Amino acid sequence: MDVKAWDAVAVDYFEEVISPFQKGVANPLYAKLDRLARGGGQTVADLGCGIGNLLPFLAPRFKRVHAVDFSPAMLRESRRHRFSNIKRLRLSLSDLKPLYAKVDVAVAVNSILAPSCREVDxxxxxxxxxLRPGGRFLGVFPAMESVLHQGQLILERELQRGVSERQAVRNTHRIFEEHKYSFLAGIFDEADASQKLYYSFELHRRLKEAGFRAPRLAKVRYPWNAVGGHEAFPGRPPMWDWFVQARV
Ligand SMILES: C[S@@+](CC[C@H](N)C(=O)[O-])C[C@H]1O[C@@H](n2cnc3c(N)ncnc32)[C@H](O)[C@@H]1O
Structure with missing residues (x-):
């Protein structure tokens, strides 16, 4: 999605986006940020801050908060969170020069979504x-495996309907809209909403290749009632995003 497409999402954000900041989502980001702030982290950057969902959590804990986004409408919406230590910057994540070596904790929550592996890298x-030496990166990334998990739950349900296995697979391809995915590149491709999704092994490799040390992955778990228009399977293991921690 380009700047204009994100601008269009800014006003009705929670209507349009499934967010790890929604009620009921088990998000390990808060506890980790709290520990890093207590451990002396002074400057935090929320990279792709959107309408500023994380800013009220960051501002009281860190000395300086850089709220970065390339969408003017998102930055405008974020202004409702008024704290004197927040500095807003309209920047693209593909050029963060003004922040080089100024940040102790860099956060990117579902903002590295460009449907291009080169741009992502x-x-x-x-x-x-x-990041300064010793700095930390905390990120949330959409999980490709989570989408596959959901696809398999659809397949199981179709099998239970008593149709032939071949028919169940065919039904699943259709319901799952498999034609919209590139499973190799990890890209979901729809008219104005193409985006990157990440395999855990891929994320690990990309982080290492970008120069991060010791990447660790955990899950941000979404209750089935929080996944919007998706097929829901209450009682089955939930869908998730990847929560990433890494050092420099
Ligand atoms: C799904 S929203 C997440 C917003 C916020 N992090 C949150 O979780 O509430 C993605 C945000 O990343 C921003 N974004 C996407 N690509 C970007 C880029 N290349 N440079 C800067 N911001 C970008 C969008 O404008 C949007 O505000």
Whole structure:
């Protein structure tokens, strides 16, 4: 999605986006940020801050908060969170020069979504360059495996309907809209909403190649009633995003 497409989402954000900041989502980001702030982290950057969902959590804990986004409408919406230590910057994650070596904790929550592996790799390098020696990166990334998990639950349900296995697979391809995915490149491709999704092994490799050390992955778990228009399977293991921690 380009700047204009994100601008269009800014006003009705929670209607349009499934967010790890929604009620009921088990998000390990808060506890980790709290620990890093207590451990002396002074400057935090929220890279792709959107309408500023994380800003009220960051501002009281860190001395300086850089709220970065390339969408003017998102930055405008974020202004409702009024704290004197927040500095807003209209920047693309593909060029973060003004922040090089100024940040102790860099956060990117579902903002590295460009449907291009090259652009993603370049953004990860830019994020790493914002960090001071010893700095930490905390990120949330859409999980490709989570989508596959949901696809298999659809298949199981179709099998239970008593149709032939071949028919169940065919039904699943259709319901799942498999034609919209590139499973190799990890891209979901729809008219104005193409975006990158990440395999855990891929994320691990890309972070290392971008110069991060010791990447660790955990899950941000979404209750089934929080996944919007998706097929829901209450009682089955939930869908998730990847929560990433890494050092420089
Ligand atoms: C899904 S929203 C997430 C917003 C916020 N992090 C949150 O979780 O509430 C993605 C945000 O990243 C921003 N974004 C996407 N690509 C970007 C880029 N290349 N440079 C800067 N911001 C970008 C969008 O404008 C949007 O505000």
């Amino acid at each position: 370049a953004m990860l390098v830019e994020v790493r360059r914002t």
